[in-house]
Amino acid sequence: MDMKTDEPLGGCPVPHNQARALLGRTNKDWWPEMLATEILNPNGPTNPMGEDFDYAAAFKALDYQAVKDDLTALMTDSQPWWPADYGHYGPFFIRMAWHAAGTYRTADGRGGANSGQQRFAPLDSWPDNGNLDKARRLLWPIKQKYGQNISWADLFILAGNVAIESMGGPTFGFGGGRADVYEPERDIYWGSEDKWVNEDVQTRISPEHGMEELEGPLAAIQMGLIYVNPEGPQGNPHDDAGMARDMKETFARMAMDHEETVALTAGGHTFGKCHGNGDASLLGAAPSGGDLAAQGFGWVSSHDSGGIGEHTVTSGLEGAWTNTPDTWTENYFRLLLDYDYELVKSPAGANQWQPIDQKPEDMAPAAWDSSIRVPTMMTTADMALKRDPEFRKISEKFRNGHEAFKDAFARAWFKLTHRDMGPKVRYLGPEVPAEDLIWQDPVPAGTMPSDSLVAEVKGKIADSGLTVSQLVKTAWASASTYRKSDHRGGANGARVALAPQKDWDVNEPAMLAKVIDTLNDLRGSMSLADAIVLGGVVALEKAGAKDVPFTGGRGDATAEQTDCESFDVMEPEADAFRNYVGKKKLAVKVEEMMLDRASLLGLSVPEMTVLIGGLRVLGANHGERGHGHFTKRPGQLTNDFFVNLYDMTNVWKATDDRDEDYVATDRKDGSKKWQATRADLIFGSNSELRAVGEVYAQKGGEEKLVKDFVKAWTKIMNADRFDLA
Structure with a gap:
């Protein structure tokens, strides 16, 4: 499994003229014919389980060992409609779990496996997730059997764990508790590009501008990738420095240090193969743009064989990394470090590296016929573990200490698949590790004060x-x-x-x-x-x-x-709540960042509005900044912010070239009245925010503001009290 593993080669299906400053392209932008179910969003998020459903209680009633037994049996139950490489689905499910979790990024905590988002656009149709629709469909009988007692989100990760264990690999544990959602999370910014990887898209990092070009919260190097392009930056297999740079930066943005990066890459690539033994032009549309009769399947091949088994094309790369692709062994580092490699083309035309003068015993069995031996291969990303001095040192360490490698991989895999779950108190099940890990942000148990x-x-x-x-x-x-x-x-x-x-x-x-x-x-x-x-x-x-x-x-x-x-x-x-703007030039408007922050806090529009208005009059502005402090009663929880913002005697005008600071003068005599920022005036200029703010500015609004402010404030104060749920 490579970092772009098995990305289908294909074209962008949309016009190239739409982008959004904050949230980037929408699913409708990418797939114009997609049914727009969001028309029902005003009625609330889709949740067929109902508001009273308690997933934690349901999971605790699960026959956990029975699920693991069924998953273990599934690993070698090859189906004719999607045959298992080497007769074992383990590598396929590892890739599915990895790609479910690997979208996590540290900057805003979004992405990851926490809610089963791989089932929905855009992730279900990302090039890098090619053919994972089949992995999810293979899991359906188990999901159907255990029903509400295990979520898709938990099942994805548990299947990955069982896959590793069934091939003799090490795991560190498993924690359940990932409740499903039933629609795409539409507040995630995946980038503004209007083309997928492999369509002449520039990498988000360049030698000229370095890491600054990897904007905002993004972590992947190109649109539609989980991590990096394994053929090299923009497909260039000779850019060794760029390959190592891209890997280090994108893995760091996904919470992994260099040793974890090497361990994950090598451990994941100990298993399985890439698929490029055919013509990529024969692949059909991704699931979200697929035919109705395909019933959610994407990348359907028009190859004579149906493009399955021997003729599967996903990333265009072809071959296994090791000679033992269905078993945990020490062979990955041995083959990587002991052989010299030459650049070759896969049958689908992708750049990859092949051992020179490979011994027959070091060749891999063909995935479709174990009696046939074929050369192993490495991607340019794999070669970085050998060519980059820092990565090479770690690789040599793991090659010479297999137990250390096993422990490092098991821990890194656990971190990868659990990083977005928050504190360990949220974990469920019999395999939760006892050890407290620093990335879980441990907090000693508190004592309830009398x-x-x-x-x-x-x-x-x-x-x-x-x-x-x-x-x-x-x-x-x-x-x-x-x-x-x-x-x-x-x-x-x-x-x-x-x-x-x-x-x-x-x-x-x-x-x-x-x-x-x-x-x-x-x-x-x-x-x-x-x-x-x-x-x-x-x-x-x-x-x-x-x-x-x-x-x-x-x-x-x-x-x-x-x-x-x-x-x-x-x-x-x-931080619009404190009317704060740092020294760094912002890539998006303050009011857009305000919405993003409110979304991360789990606030509704009314909750965000009442908190902003209340915090202003309470004096919560950063420093002594008077902007938005529309009150003559400082320190009192009043509705003055809204009353005075909507005062029609105000005439507002920007006082700087950036349109960040504003001043209000009296319409009659021109005297100065108030100062404000964009984060203040947006509650008057935006019709939706103004409609909510007017509720607090009208007669009876002050009493309502106090009540609503206290409720929203208490929600934030207790947001991380998972023990109160």
């Missing part, structure tokens, strides 16, 4: 001299790091008091340190994480809210439990 302790600390905070603004900003800084995409961040653990978060510019380090020091002096036996959230409660009640809910029980993480590098990527470049 009512008397809460009242005591609450009183001390109220009398501490800390302002409403300081307490609100600190609580928000702690909790608003949460993102629903990979369930990282949040108030639990109080990592806002640790590096790197304590030093983020958006968190105003000097102010933050003062508040944290004060809370540490006052909290007694209460955790700092609870004290920070309780400080927010005190602030809101000082600001006029009544009976703000508080649920304690959070723990405090240590520096040793915090992977600073992995949290670095979570530092906001802009």
Whole structure:
């Protein structure tokens, strides 16, 4: 299985004139004839299981061993409509699981296997996912048998684990708990390109501009790839430096260090083969553009044999990496490092590398006839593990220490397939590893504070001299790091008091340190994480809210439990909730980033709107910035932001060339009234946001704002409290 593994060669089916700044191309852009089910979205997300369905409870009732037994039997139950290479589906299911999980990226936590998105466009029709529709269809009898007790998302990953185990490979464990969704996640930005890989598309990284060209949250090198082009950057097999550069950067953006990158590549490529023994021009459309009668199958071949078995074409590369493609062995590094290689063309015309003067015993059995021996091959990506000095050192280490390689692969595979699940408390099943891993962001179990302790600390905070603004900003800084995409961040653990978060510019380090020091002096036996959230409660009640809910029980993480590098990527470049824009030039508008942040927080439009309006009047702006502070009652939870924004005596005008800062003057006398940013004025200029904001600006709106703000605020404070679910 290669990093672009078995990507079908094919053309872009859409006109090349549509792109979106934030969310890129839509499924309808790529496949214009696709049925537009999103017309029903106003009625809410599709969920046939109903709101009361508890997947965790359903999974706990699963006969887990029976599922594994059925998956093991499936591995060697070759079906004539899609025969198993070497009589074993294991490599096929490893690739399916890898590609389900491998879309994860650290920048925004999106992608990954957490909700079974490989079933839907665009992922079901990405070139890199060619023919995985058949793998999912092979799993259907097992999914049908166990029904609601195992999700597709869990089944994909469990099938990959069982595949490895059935071929003698190492695994580290498995955690269930990935509840399915039933429609594409439409808030994921996959890129703005209007062509797939292999269509003259430039790689997203170039020697001239380096990593800066790999924009925003993206991790894959080209549109439609999971990782990199295995033939080389833009298909150039002679760009050794570029190949290693692309691999290091894209794997890093998917949470893997160099050793994990080598272990995953070598371990995955110990099994299976690539498919390019035929004419790629005979392949039909991808599933999302396929014929109705194909019933969701894509890339149907018009080859005489039906393009299956011996004549399967997926990536265009052809051959196995090792002479033992259905068994875990030490052969990958031996063949890679011991042989010299020459560049050849596959039958489908792809660039690949073949051993020179290969011994007969080192050749692979033909996938369709074990009595025939054929040369093994390596991709340009594989050759990087030999040619790049840093990768070579790791490869030599693993070649000389097979046990170390086994352990590294098992751990890296577990990380790959579980990285987007969040804290270990969310894992289900009998094979959850006992070991706490740093990338799981471990937090010690908290203790529920007594009512008397809460009242005591609450009183001390109220009398501490800390302002409403300081307490609100600190609580928000702690909790608003949460993102629903990979369930990282949040108030639990109080990592806002640790590096790197304590030093983020958006968190105003000097102010933050003062508040944290004060809370540490006052909290007694209460955790700092609870004290920070309780400080927010005190602030809101000082600001006029009544009976703000508080649920304690959070723990405090240590520096040793915090992977600073992995949290670095979570530092906001802009935060509309605090009216903050960093020094880096933004690629998209602030208001678009506001929507993206709100989406990651799991907020609705009304929740985002009421939080912005409330935070402005509470003084939550970064620093002393007065923009959007439309009130004469600072520190009070009022509807003044909306009332004064919609005041028709205002005349707004940009005060800078970038249209980032604005000033309002009085329509009658020209006197200066307010300052604002784009993140403020969007609630007046956008008709949908204005419609919601007017609810809070009208008569009776202030009382509703307080009620709705407290509810949305509490939702954010408890977003990472999986123990409360």
